[in-house]
Amino acid sequence: MNPDTVTGAVWTVLFYVLGAAAILLALAVVNARRLLRAAIYLMGVLLMSAGLYVLLDAAFLAGVQVLVYVGGILVLIVFAVMLTRSADLLEDNPSLRRKVLGAVASIGFLVLTAAVFLTTPFKPLAEGTPPKDDALVIGRRLLDQGPGGYVLPFEIVSVLLLAAVIGGIVVARKTPPPEQPFTSGGDRAGEADLVLPKSQRPARRAKGNP
Amino acid sequence: MIDFLASHSPDIRHWLLLSAVLFSIGLYGLLTRRNAVAILMAVELMLNSAALNFVLFNRYLMPGMVDGQVMAIFVIAVAAAEVVVGMAIFVALFRYRATIDVNRMDTMKD
Amino acid sequence: MDQLGFALRNAWLVPALPFFSFGIVGLFIRPLSKKAAGIVGTLAIFASAVFATMVAWEYFHLYPPGAVHPTIVPWSFKWLAYQAGLTVNVGVLVDPISVLLMIVVTWASALIHLYSIGYMHGDEGYGRFFTYMNLFTFSMLGLVVAPNIVQMYVCWELVGVSSFLLIGFYYSRPSAVAAAKKAFIVTRFADLGFLIGILVLGFYGYQSFAELSPAIAAQWADKGVTNLQAFDFAYLTDPSVLERLAAPGSGILGMSLLTMSMLLVFMGAAGKSAMFPLHIWLPDAMEGPTPVSALIHAATMVVAGVYLVARLMPGFAASGDALLVVAYIGAFTCLFAAVIGITQDDIKRVLAFSTLSQIGYMMLALGVTTMSHPLGYTAGMFHLFTHAFFKALLFLAAGAVIHAVHSNEIWDMGGLRKKMPITHATFLVATLAIAGIFPLAGFFSKDEILAAALGNHFYLIFAVALLVAGMTAFYMFRIYFVTFWGAHRSPHAEHAREAPAVMWVPLTVLAALSVVAGFVPMAEFVSIGASVEHEGIDLAIAIPATLAALAGIGLAWFFYAGDPRRAERAVEVLGAVHRTVKRKFYIDEVYLFITHRIIIRYISRPVAWFDRHVVDGSVNLAAWLTSTLGAGLRPLQTGQVQTYGIFYVGGAMFVLLVLWAALAMK
Numbered sequence: 001m002n003p004d005t006v007t008g009a010v011w012t013v014l015f016y017v018l019g020a021a022a023i024l025l026a027l028a029v030v031n032a033r034r035l036l037r038a039a040i041y042l043m044g045v046l047l048m049s050a051g052l053y054v055l056l057d058a059a060f061l062a063g064v065q066v067l068v069y070v071g072g073i074l075v076l077i078v079f080a081v082m083l084t085r086s087a088d089l090l091e092d093n094p095s096l097r098r099k100v101l102g103a104v105a106s107i108g109f110l111v112l113t114a115a116v117f118l119t120t121p122f123k124p125l126a127e128g129t130p131p132k133d134d135a136l137v138i139g140r141r142l143l144d145q146g147p148g149g150y151v152l153p154f155e156i157v158s159v160l161l162l163a164a165v166i167g168g169i170v171v172a173r174k175t176p177p178p179e180q181p182f183t184s185g186g187d188r189a190g191e192a193d194l195v196l197p198k199s200q201r202p203a204r205r206a207k208g209n210p
Numbered sequence: 211m212i213d214f215l216a217s218h219s220p221d222i223r224h225w226l227l228l229s230a231v232l233f234s235i236g237l238y239g240l241l242t243r244r245n246a247v248a249i250l251m252a253v254e255l256m257l258n259s260a261a262l263n264f265v266l267f268n269r270y271l272m273p274g275m276v277d278g279q280v281m282a283i284f285v286i287a288v289a290a291a292e293v294v295v296g297m298a299i300f301v302a303l304f305r306y307r308a309t310i311d312v313n314r315m316d317t318m319k320d
Numbered sequence: 321m322d323q324l325g326f327a328l329r330n331a332w333l334v335p336a337l338p339f340f341s342f343g344i345v346g347l348f349i350r351p352l353s354k355k356a357a358g359i360v361g362t363l364a365i366f367a368s369a370v371f372a373t374m375v376a377w378e379y380f381h382l383y384p385p386g387a388v389h390p391t392i393v394p395w396s397f398k399w400l401a402y403q404a405g406l407t408v409n410v411g412v413l414v415d416p417i418s419v420l421l422m423i424v425v426t427w428a429s430a431l432i433h434l435y436s437i438g439y440m441h442g443d444e445g446y447g448r449f450f451t452y453m454n455l456f457t458f459s460m461l462g463l464v465v466a467p468n469i470v471q472m473y474v475c476w477e478l479v480g481v482s483s484f485l486l487i488g489f490y491y492s493r494p495s496a497v498a499a500a501k502k503a504f505i506v507t508r509f510a511d512l513g514f515l516i517g518i519l520v521l522g523f524y525g526y527q528s529f530a531e532l533s534p535a536i537a538a539q540w541a542d543k544g545v546t547n548l549q550a551f552d553f554a555y556l557t558d559p560s561v562l563e564r565l566a567a568p569g570s571g572i573l574g575m576s577l578l579t580m581s582m583l584l585v586f587m588g589a590a591g592k593s594a595m596f597p598l599h600i601w602l603p604d605a606m607e608g609p610t611p612v613s614a615l616i617h618a619a620t621m622v623v624a625g626v627y628l629v630a631r632l633m634p635g636f637a638a639s640g641d642a643l644l645v646v647a648y649i650g651a652f653t654c655l656f657a658a659v660i661g662i663t664q665d666d667i668k669r670v671l672a673f674s675t676l677s678q679i680g681y682m683m684l685a686l687g688v689t690t691m692s693h694p695l696g697y698t699a700g701m702f703h704l705f706t707h708a709f710f711k712a713l714l715f716l717a718a719g720a721v722i723h724a725v726h727s728n729e730i731w732d733m734g735g736l737r738k739k740m741p742i743t744h745a746t747f748l749v750a751t752l753a754i755a756g757i758f759p760l761a762g763f764f765s766k767d768e769i770l771a772a773a774l775g776n777h778f779y780l781i782f783a784v785a786l787l788v789a790g791m792t793a794f795y796m797f798r799i800y801f802v803t804f805w806g807a808h809r810s811p812h813a814e815h816a817r818e819a820p821a822v823m824w825v826p827l828t829v830l831a832a833l834s835v836v837a838g839f840v841p842m843a844e845f846v847s848i849g850a851s852v853e854h855e856g857i858d859l860a861i862a863i864p865a866t867l868a869a870l871a872g873i874g875l876a877w878f879f880y881a882g883d884p885r886r887a888e889r890a891v892e893v894l895g896a897v898h899r900t901v902k903r904k905f906y907i908d909e910v911y912l913f914i915t916h917r918i919i920i921r922y923i924s925r926p927v928a929w930f931d932r933h934v935v936d937g938s939v940n941l942a943a944w945l946t947s948t949l950g951a952g953l954r955p956l957q958t959g960q961v962q963t964y965g966i967f968y969v970g971g972a973m974f975v976l977l978v979l980w981a982a983l984a985m986k
Contacts, residue, residue: 008216015220019228026232026255030239035248042251049258056269061279068286073254073293080247080297084304094242102241105969110234112973116980117226128274137276150280157287164291168298241965316959
């Protein structure tokens with residue numbers, strides 16, 4: 001038995017298993033009515049994706065995926081679920097019309113994209129083998145100042161993250177709590193008057209014009 | 211059996227199909243879900259599948275380079291930033307409206 | 321054309337002076353000073369009158385009486401140039417009848433303006449009155465001097481407008497407003513016929529224009545017609561054109577085009593001159609101030625129809641049928657009005673019916689004309705001339721009486737002979753004139769009409785005219801006796817005083833004219849066709865006419881100058897007949913019935929319904945469609961991001977598809 005053959009076979013099986021799992025979990029994410037469960041399913045999808053990265057010879061990326069995506073982003077999502085009191089509530093079902101339309105749109109998209117790439121011959125653009133020490137190579141590329149280097153996007157991404165952090169703090173900062181929560185759903189003028197402190201209330205607009 | 215499996219290793223098109231399916235599922239979730247956080251989860255799904263796309267193209271079209279993986283890293287970083295800001299907005303919105311049901315956020319009509 | 325004197329070359333001043341006065345008085349002087357408005361307005365008309373006299377003088381010097389009197393057009397300019405041959409010029413046409421009317425209109429208007437300074441004194445709308453009177457004078461003069469039928473029509477309508485404004489002068493009185501409306505609507509309705517006639521003449525005349533106009537233009541070149549147009553009277557009255565139009569069966573109902581168009585034009589003339597059955601507006605038009613009645617409804621506007629027929633006489637003569645219609649309608653109106661006039665009690669109404677009757681005379685005079693024996697033409701114009709003077713005088717004198725007695729009813733007057741001597745004398749002169757007593761003006765003109773009728777063998781018309789002469793004398797002397805003789809029938813009559821000088825001076829001038837006007841040898845001035853032999857007074861006609869008049873006067877004296885019970889008994893005896901006649905044969909009621917029951921109910925209402933529901937409805941439908949469409953599309957704007965997301969995905973896929981297909985096809 002050829003070790004490469006075995007590897008190839010294992011790779012194939014893993015692909016199909018991980019792929020199927022990812023798809024099923026993704027379907028669960030978009031259909032779960034309890035949001036915490038949806039978050040967990042999402043974690044499952046992300047973990048399956050990490051596995052798929054390993055299959056694609058991107059081991060470092062798989063690690064990054066688990067660390068950042070699962071460990072950071074997903075936790076953040078769980079926090080959001082908690083903070084918006086959506087943990088216990090069962091989400092209302094969207095109307096059938098909406099579901100049908102959404103399904104049509106997404107299936108249509110799928111069909112179209114599949115049609116496009118199934119009929120396109122993909123020829124390799126460059127030869128080579130995947131590097132074994134991909135962490136090193138990736139790191140080097142990220143700090144590479146020459147042409148084909150990614151130092152500029154790297155620096156900009158760090159600025160972006162900083163901006164996102166600051167922005168998040170500013171937007172989510174606590175303003176005095178409302179006396180009674182507004183559940184009317186209509187955005188009538190003056191609602192903000194009761195919610196925001198006097199100094200931040202919007203300027204009075206002409207009477208009768210919402 | 212093993213030979214059969216080995217000889218039928220997934221091709222670029224299988225991978226592309228997988229990522230397309232994941233993307234479409236995310237799209238469905240985006241268009242259908244009522245809770246804003248659930249929509250964001252669907253968006254994460256889509257971003258994840260985009261990153262997967264980068265990596266698979268890298269592996270099949272230029273295996274010696276790592277550009278695709280670098281792009282995937284950037285995608286992850288941007289996804290993180292986006293989730294931060296999105297969550298902040300939802301929290302603030304919830305405080306203002308006591309709901310984050312997107313069907314109720316319809317003041318753009320008329 | 322170079323021998324033209326100053327006045328003829330500047331003949332446009334005759335209508336222009338009142339026009340400028342209208343503008344200046346109306347816009348500038350009236351707001352400042354009422355008195356000045358009156359004076360300036362009057363002076364302008366006097367200036368125009370003097371100028372018109374100069375024009376007449378020069379014209380008849382150039383073409384002495386007794387000789388041929390050609391028509392000349394000393395001044396014109398291009399106004400509406402539609403295309404060569406269909407251009408409307410504005411100009412001044414000078415020929416015997418236009419000169420005649422220019423003199424009549426300007427002098428009558430001038431004297432009446434003078435009278436109005438006194439009569440309208442203290443009235444609220446004093447300035448407005450003179451403005452409108454000037455407008456009217458300008459319009460009438462524009463009509464009289466028109467060298468083409470379109471200018472005449474435009475001024476015709478302007479005259480109608482001025483008349484409307486003046487009849488409804490006391491606009492706070494509903495009866496005045498109604499009368500003004502009635503006059504305008506009736507004449508406007510008649511003008512529809514006129515307009516159609518113009519269109520027919522223009523259209524069919526134009527068809528022969530290219531062929532016939534060079535010859536015609538050559539004839540008229542030395543008479544000032546530099547660019548002949550299809551609308552010019554020069555073209556429309558030319559024998560070659562008339563021959564074309566008179567082709568039998570070219571019009572509808574077997575009439576020739578000429579007859580058809582002449583009848584349509586006569587419809588307009590009948591409206592303006594209040595021929596039966598379009599006479600209904602004239603008695604009601606007495607709601608206007610008395611000077612208005614004098615000027616417009618006696619001397620000038622109502623004779624516009626007669627003038628139109630005279631202007632188109634070659635056309636009417638060439639179409640014998642149209643002329644017969646003119647004659648018989650004129651005769652009928654003459655009789656009809658006289659019968660009604662006998663029974664009326666309002667002095668102005670009697671005078672109105674008298675005017676109707678006299679215009680009937682003029683029309684029938686024109687109607688009995690033939691080109692070989694054209695005495696009727698001259699006679700009609702002569703009667704127009706004399707009638708203007710004594711009728712204006714009658715109205716003005718009546719105005720003075722009404723002023724004094726504060727009432728229009730003759731039964732509120734009486735015994736004014738001693739209280740208002742000048743008015744009495746002038747009124748008597750006018751009444752004798754209208755009755756046709758020698759040697760006053762009416763005698764001569766009426767005689768000529770009778771002679772014309774007899775000479776062309778219209779025996780029935782002659783008999784009717786003779787009868788009406790007697791009736792005229794009767795009803796005129798009826799009001800004379802009731803007003804000026806007998807006891808004072810009301811307190812006002814007892815305290816009546818003579819009119820102020822500014823009012824009785826015009827009366828005396830007009831009285832003088834009524835005396836001498838008859839001696840003008842009209843045939844020397846105004847004639848058409850073959851020359852008219854004027855042997856002086858034909859006794860075979862003069863004697864029956866005078867006898868008829870004397871009989872009328874005698875009858876009136878019998879009933880009204882003595883015991884009033886004679887008249888009352890006569891009225892009782894006639895009973896219902898008298899009532900019917902007094903109610904003007906219920907013609908007004910018939911018109912009202914037709915308009916209200918038939919026209920309004922069956923025509924106006926459906927049309928109004930159509931307008932409201934179909935015309936407005938289609939506009940509303942367009943609006944409704946738009947709003948419904950909008951409302952239908954509004955649900956697309958749900959405000960929900962996901963909806964927009966679906967649209968977005970759909971759109972993106974569509975674009976993708978298109979791009980892919982394009983790529984695949986390449």
